[in-house]
Amino acid sequence: MPSLLILVPLIGIIALNLPLGKFMKRLSFLLTLFFALLQACLVLIAPAEFWRQETVDVGGLLTFNLSADPLSLVLLLAIAIVIFATLLVGSETLQDDNKQFNFTNLLIIALIGMNGIVMVQDLFSLYVFLEITAIASFILISLHKDRDALEGAFKYLILSAVATLMMLSSISLLLMTTGTSSFSGVAVALHAGQNYMVLLAVALFVGGLFIKGGLVPFHGWLPDAYSAAPSSVSVLLAGIVTKTTGIYTLIRLVMSVFGFTPQIKAVLLLVGAISILVGALAALGQKDFKRMLAYSSISQVGYIILSLGTGTPLGIAGAVFHLFNHAIFKTQLFVNAAAIEEQTGTRDMDKMGGLAARMPVTGGTSIVAFLSTAGIPPLAGFWSKLIIIIALWMSGHYAYAVIAVLASVITLAYFLSMQRRVFFGTLVETFSTIKEAKAGIVLPAVILAVITIAVGVLFPYILNTFILPVKSLLG
Numbered sequence: 001m002p003s004l005l006i007l008v009p010l011i012g013i014i015a016l017n018l019p020l021g022k023f024m025k026r027l028s029f030l031l032t033l034f035f036a037l038l039q040a041c042l043v044l045i046a047p048a049e050f051w052r053q054e055t056v057d058v059g060g061l062l063t064f065n066l067s068a069d070p071l072s073l074v075l076l077l078a079i080a081i082v083i084f085a086t087l088l089v090g091s092e093t094l095q096d097d098n099k100q101f102n103f104t105n106l107l108i109i110a111l112i113g114m115n116g117i118v119m120v121q122d123l124f125s126l127y128v129f130l131e132i133t134a135i136a137s138f139i140l141i142s143l144h145k146d147r148d149a150l151e152g153a154f155k156y157l158i159l160s161a162v163a164t165l166m167m168l169s170s171i172s173l174l175l176m177t178t179g180t181s182s183f184s185g186v187a188v189a190l191h192a193g194q195n196y197m198v199l200l201a202v203a204l205f206v207g208g209l210f211i212k213g214g215l216v217p218f219h220g221w222l223p224d225a226y227s228a229a230p231s232s233v234s235v236l237l238a239g240i241v242t243k244t245t246g247i248y249t250l251i252r253l254v255m256s257v258f259g260f261t262p263q264i265k266a267v268l269l270l271v272g273a274i275s276i277l278v279g280a281l282a283a284l285g286q287k288d289f290k291r292m293l294a295y296s297s298i299s300q301v302g303y304i305i306l307s308l309g310t311g312t313p314l315g316i317a318g319a320v321f322h323l324f325n326h327a328i329f330k331t332q333l334f335v336n337a338a339a340i341e342e343q344t345g346t347r348d349m350d351k352m353g354g355l356a357a358r359m360p361v362t363g364g365t366s367i368v369a370f371l372s373t374a375g376i377p378p379l380a381g382f383w384s385k386l387i388i389i390i391a392l393w394m395s396g397h398y399a400y401a402v403i404a405v406l407a408s409v410i411t412l413a414y415f416l417s418m419q420r421r422v423f424f425g426t427l428v429e430t431f432s433t434i435k436e437a438k439a440g441i442v443l444p445a446v447i448l449a450v451i452t453i454a455v456g457v458l459f460p461y462i463l464n465t466f467i468l469p470v471k472s473l474l475g
Helices: 002-016 023-045 070-093 095-119 123-141 148-179 183-192 195-212 221-228 231-256 262-284 289-310 312-343 360-374 378-393 398-422 437-459 459-474
Strands: 055-056 062-068
Touching: 002 023, 002 062, 002 095, 002 148, 002 398, 023 070, 023 095, 055 195, 062 123, 062 195, 070 095, 070 231, 070 312, 070 378, 070 437, 070 459, 095 123, 095 360, 095 437, 123 148, 123 231, 123 437, 148 183, 148 221, 195 231, 195 262, 221 231, 221 289, 231 262, 231 312, 262 289, 289 312, 289 378, 289 398, 312 360, 312 437, 312 459, 360 378, 360 437, 378 398, 378 437, 378 459
Parallel strands: none
Antiparallel strands: 055 062
16 A cells, blocks of 8 residues: 555645644644654565555546555655654754744655655656655745745756756657656657657656756756755755655666666766766865755765666666665764754854864764765765676776766765864864754764664675665566
8 A cells, every 4th residue: 555655644734734723733743753654664564565556546636556666665765764854853953833833744745745756657647746845845945034045945946947847848748759658658658669759858857857856067056955944954855855856766767767778878877977076076165064065965966877877787776775875874964964053053164173072972973974975884885885886897887987986085085174174173162162962963863873884784684685676677
């Protein structure tokens, strides 16, 4: 019954907005927490029969098929973990009751949208859930209604509208050409014979997903949106929203619909390599903590796209594994950023120093996350990057493999710079009396650090149980 992951949160959000006074406002946190934990438990323990395809009819207006395969399950688990972390951070950083209530409502809407994206089986339904997620994200970014937040939300809105236009145009062309919008139907029609209209449709959809995923050269909105959003919203955006709406969807459609044509593989390899380098080099020059992490996200997403571009089973496994790892360690880093901003009132790394003495848990978990990002063993990020580099080398893309290795060195450089400016050295007198962040921020940071370590240490089990089954989708 995969529809439970959409229908249960939908019923919950309807119940929360019934006119029952303050009771529902107090219940909203617990209800959202329940949805996240339920989803994680179902992914980990539900039998395969639970995820078989089912058809959902929405009042005769929209019918869509839902199912979950190994790729979907990886993303559903990541979504649940990030929603959990986002909720806890939001409970500590949003003091106004009305804002907290609106925040949890929008979080549930984003959860519904992302779950739909991961489980639908046709292009039009995919578009519907992409827009649900995007709308919730626009409002969340501008939650504080200050100038920077509104500017970040506006940039995201404009570029997302461009992506929407491209994807709708693509769906229209594919419907006219193939007569269907289902993944399987479009895939059969595409492989039966290509024409210029079909190639244009594929190019438009891929371009729209590049924008959604914040890949170079369509990345202009991402640093502003990530840095201007409230701390808890930054955790959500960086941790899972762009990865679901852009990167997962790209992986899904290339694997299941468009296919690994020479043209698509060439574009993926080029865009992935450029994103890795531009993101890493841009991160080196940042002094705003959250903007540095935003550019780091662009770089790490480039690794996923680069691995996907190999078109090999090992490359697919590496892309999916790094997608999950990136969701975990980037969420953790933005949780750490929330802790620092909450306690110091600034994101300027040049004004900090020695914070680890006053915030040891934040400093310690930050080290775990940045070492995983840089690909240092035995943490989770090392294994996914190693698989990516081996996949590139085995598929004959030696230059791209070298770029992936060199960019990891740059990643290590800018994160060492961050650690030195923020956590190491002499404690700045201004912050001599600050304390560790509140439990709602520290707890998710610790849990995410434990996940990063555990996935690295248990790599053989994780690889065989969750990652390698994705290769079966290639047939």
